[in-house]
Amino acid sequence: MKKQIVTMAVLTALLTPMVHANEAGDWVIRAGATNVDPDSGSSGVYVEALGGDTPLSVSVDDNTQLGLNFAYFFSPNWAFELLAATPFEHDVIINDPSGIAPGIFGVPVDGATLASVKHLPPTLSVLYYFSTAGSFQPYVGLGLNYTTFFEESFKSGPSSLGFNDLELDDSWGYSAQVGLDFYFSESWLINASARYIDIETDATFNIGEIAGSADVGVDPMVYSIMLGYKF
Structure with a gap:
């Protein structure tokens, strides 16, 4: 009988969610993998000497880096969050579905890596927590x-x-983002989040002495898996 009581007590303890109430003044620091996955669409290329808009377009591949995340609770349900990371590096791909490039450059370029670019996307957010207690x-x-x-x-x-x-x-x-903190001890947690970031940029370049440009809608989804600590 005593053995059964002890067993039930252990199971109850394991299955009962730990209470981790957030309080004003709490800090959470997180670090882990962050993937920036740009919009899979492509952006048209404009070359004035070729009559303006061309069938050429550019797209951007994804990249994963070390993400850093700092959150400060100014009430039990509300927090400020700053997303930072090591620089992301993306390849810019040129698309030529019409096959116009050989007539301009003398060689096919569809699907070729045109360029590389680095960026940093610091993001300051206000978070609302639906629950301030539990794992x-x-x-x-x-x-x-x-x-x-x-x-x-x-x-x-x-x-x-x-x-x-x-x-x-x-x-x-x-x-805009959704996320989840899962506490596996009093202070340590695993965080998962997904966010959309509105990133629009104008790219300018030259082909020889000919000016060209592209309005690039990066508009990535950003996915993070992080280990965090609250103090």
Whole structure:
């Protein structure tokens, strides 16, 4: 009988959610993998010397880096959050479904890696937690993003065809996210989140002496899995 009572007590303890009430003044620091997955659509390329809009377009691949996340609770249900990361690096792909490129450059370019670019997308958000106690704490958030692009450069192949002087403008936009903190001890947690970030940038470049441009809608989904600590 005593053995059964002990067994039931252990099972009850294991199955009972731990209480982790958030309080004003709490800080949560998280770190882990963050993947930036840009919109799979492509953006049209404009070249004035070729009559303006062309059948060419560009798209951007995804990239994963170390994500850092800081949250400060100013009430049990509300928190500020800052998303940071090591620089993301993306390849820019040129698309030529019409086959126009051989007539311009002398070689096919459809699907070729045109350039690479790095960016940092710090995002400040306000989070609302639906629950301030228990092991599982889901939340939603809205925020403001600033993305700065740097180290834009064409690959050697496109450079040999005359592509040069690539620049991408910085971007301001909104973000929206859903997330979940799962506490497995009094202070340690696993975090998972998915957010949409509105990132629009104007890309300018030259083909020889000919000016070209593209309005690039990056608009990525950003996925994170992180380990966190609350103090």
